[in-house]
Amino acid sequence: MKIKQILSPAVVSTSLKSSTKEEIIRELLDLLVSAGYVSDKDEVFAALMERERKMSTGIQHGVAIPHAKTKAVKNLVACIGLKPEGVDFNSLDGQPSRIFIMTLSPIDRVGPHVQFLAEVSMVIKTEEARAKILQAKTAQEVLAVFGA
């Protein structure tokens, strides 16, 4: 799966304004709604929060990967948001989250959804890549790190 087929500058925000987990998820979701990828915002928000309730998607080193399966999208969609100051996301290592990669995938469709999540996560595996993303001023600079 090509990251550049999924990500575009329209779904990248280099300065998220929110300061709580719920608000961050809403703000990220707004990116996808504005891009016209999501048909039912409330349903998707509920699905994302339900996933967070089961287990936080805040992984390590300031990275969070909120994701859900929903009927409100036709294909896999994703967006990226940055909050250099960090937000408490109940992450596994207790560190505030700074880089957010949100993915939504259709429920009843076979496809490389988790695989996409894994591929994106692999790009920001190194400290160097994460620092480069957080220093980015424009969406293009962020996407350049992902090779998109």
Place this chain on the structure above:
Amino acid sequence: MAHEMMLLALQLGVILVATKLNGWFFSRKLKQPRVLGELVAGMLIGPYVLGAIPLGSLGPLFPPVGGTIPVSPELYGIATVGSILLLFTSGLETDLPTFLRFSGKASVVGFGGVIASFFLGAGITVLLHPEVGSIMAPEALFLGTICTATSIGITARILGEIRRISSPEGVTILAAAVLDDVISIILLSVVVGISAVSMGGQAIAWGSIGMVALKAVGFWAICMIVGIIAAPHVTKRLKGLESLGVMAEISFGIALLLAGLSEMAGLAMIIGAYITGLSFSQTDVSMEITERVKAVGEYFIPVFFAVMGMMVDFQAVGSVLGFGILFSLIAFVGKLVGCGLPSLFVGFNLRGALRIGAGMLPRGEVTLIVAGIGLASGAIGPDMFGVAVMTMLLASVAAPPLLVQTFKGGSGYREQLVESDGASMVTIELEFPSERTADFVRRSLSDAFRSEGFFIRAIEGSVRSWQIRKEDMIFVMRRRTAHLELAAKHEHEAFARLMMLETLVDFQEFVDSIKSMEQPEMMGAGLLMNMFATQQAKED
């Protein structure tokens, strides 16, 4: 027409019942390959034995048919489909990387077998039949060619049954047998050319003979290369149909097309079928295709073996029994020495050489094709055709038990085969409170992989293992009692971890929902109460 079709239905019914029962008898009671039972069943029920007995107004079930093939064209057609299915699955089950790795060795073995068999076969004919004159006489040429072809079908079936198709010997035998058939057909075209010339008293047209040979080799090489490159793209497109059944059926359609094309190019149909199978063997859906095609093969392949058995005309064999036995022995020696000896020089030990020699013994469809053409062209008479059939029969009957025997014991390959680089794999492990829990999570994980577009197949062995595959991504999942593990290449570790994590999250939700369920004992009591209530109502 209606009568022919009715007869065909009856023939097929009798063939299936006879081959299945005799195959079962041979494999379970005599501990011999099933194929032998099917072959013998064909001999017994065929037009030269029981099949000739008239059954009232119906007449004989297998009435003798004129020409080289003693069964009806309809039945022979079904048998041909069986041989295509057989070779298609043989190709699918071949481990292509090992096949390519051993193709050099297979060439040495194949050529060794062909050269030794041809000269021994032609030589003994000249020696024992003074009227034949020289090795260039049509009769000698045909009998030499008859010796050269190997039946991949019989060997493939046995290797499949004893699970040795992908062993170094197995792959070498199959690759060499395919080469043998290609060489035999080329040789046949050359022999036919020379025979026509010597019988007609004209000058030999070496140019046209060379063209036929070139066309055959070219077809083989082009199909192999195109097939291997195109198959992954074809399956990728077919996956869009979202039906594994349709994908398997279309791939068999391609096998039939290539079989027809290979016949057009002057090669045997089975070669096209084998190449198609070989091409699909490297795709991530090969197991799914194999499983489905094999199920169909169970109905058609026995017909092929039965028809092979039916070709044996005991009377024709009777008149040349002495020469036939000697010729068969020579054909045996030709392959054992011709294939076994060179294999000693390409990495195999004595045990491996014997296995390869034995594996190359069976003669089959190509032998019959060669003999049939020889008979039709007048180059050989019915007696020598009988010898060819006898050779095919003796080799096919003697080879399976011999092959099974030789494959007992250790490796026949001198070098240690390097397994896939296990060092670059990481294993992620999970421990569960019970075996049932571990198996439940294992099933959920399989479903999760399927929804990501992966294909899963069980691997046979003492530990329950599954191969999870999509294109070049391969994972191995194992479950030992309550322990579940997933092995992945380093570059796919993050994906494996995320998949396991998502499965566990779902599992947690499942556990929570169970906790909120009504007391199971109350549910059980409700069921029993209802049962007795029904009983009561009935009594009323």
